Amino acid sequence: MMDHAHDLGAVRGATERLLDAAGELDNASVAKASRLPGWTRGHVLAHLSRNADALGNVLRGLPMYASSETRDADIADGASRSAAEQLTDLRESAGRFLAAAAEPADWSRTVTLRNGVTDSAARVPFRRWVELELHHVDLDVGYELEDLPAEFVTREIAFLTERFLGDQEVPATTLTDRDGRTWSTGGGPPGALVTVQGSAVELLGWLCGRRDGSSLTVAGGPLPALPPL
Missing domain, CATH: 3.30.1050.20 (Nonspecific Lipid-transfer Protein; Chain A)
Incomplete structure (x- = not known):
C-alpha cells in the first residue's frame, strides 16, 4: 500500500538536495550537456519544473499537460534561461506541487497521467520522487546512482x-x-x-x-x- 505522506517527505528531501545542487550552477554550467542525449542541464531543470506543475495538475483532476507539443515546447523554451531563473522556477514549482498535495483529497482515487495512463493518486508523490532522483543523476553534477537512498x-x-x-x-x-x-x-x-x-x-x-x-x-x-x- 502506498504511503503518500511518507513519499511527500521523501519528495521534500530530494527537492532540497536538488535545489542545493542547482544553486551551485552558473550560467555556463546550466548550458552544458546533461547525460540525456540532446538535452542540456537547462533542459533537465526546465523539465523538472514543468513536471512539478504537471503532477500538481494531476492531483487537482486537470490534464497533466495541455498536449505533448506544449510539454516539449515548454521544456525547449525554458532550457536557455539563466541559472538564477532556473533555480527560482525549480523552487516555486516544487512549492506549487506540495501545495496541491496538501489539499484535502481522497488519495485512493484514480488519476490520469500522460498518454492516458492511470494510477492511484497515492502513487503520484512517488512518481515525483522518481523524477527528482533520476534527473538529479542526469544533471551530471556529482550525484550518482550510488548516492540514491x-x-x-x-x-x-x-x-x-x-x-x-x-x-x-x-x-x-x-x-x-x-x-x-x-x-x-x-x-x-x-x-x-x-x-x-x-x-x-x-x-x-x-x-x-x-x-x-x-x-x-x-x-x-x-x-x-x-x-x-
Whole structure:
C-alpha cells in the first residue's frame, strides 16, 4: 500500500538536495550537456519544473499537460534561461506541487497521467520522487546512482519490473540483487527464462536506462532489451 505522506517527505528531501545542487550552477554550467542525449542541464531543470506543475495538475483532476507539443515546447523554451531563473522556477514549482498535495483529497482515487495512463493518486508523490532522483543523476553534477537512498532504489526496481511485467517483447526475466531479493519481469517467449544478477544499484541502472548492464551477470540468454521509459 502506498504511503503518500511518507513519499511527500521523501519528495521534500530530494527537492532540497536538488535545489542545493542547482544553486551551485552558473550560467555556463546550466548550458552544458546533461547525460540525456540532446538535452542540456537547462533542459533537465526546465523539465523538472514543468513536471512539478504537471503532477500538481494531476492531483487537482486537470490534464497533466495541455498536449505533448506544449510539454516539449515548454521544456525547449525554458532550457536557455539563466541559472538564477532556473533555480527560482525549480523552487516555486516544487512549492506549487506540495501545495496541491496538501489539499484535502481522497488519495485512493484514480488519476490520469500522460498518454492516458492511470494510477492511484497515492502513487503520484512517488512518481515525483522518481523524477527528482533520476534527473538529479542526469544533471551530471556529482550525484550518482550510488548516492540514491536505498529505499528508493528497491522501490524503483519494483516499480519498473512491474511496468515491464507481461510485455511480450521482453523475455521472462528474474532479477536478483546481492542481498538475495528477487523481482520478476517480462512476459515472453514461453519457456524462456533469463536470470540477471548484480547489485541493486546496477539493476536499477539497467532498468531505468542509465547503465548498460555490462556489470550484471546474465544467464539463459542475452541481457534483455527494455522498452524506453
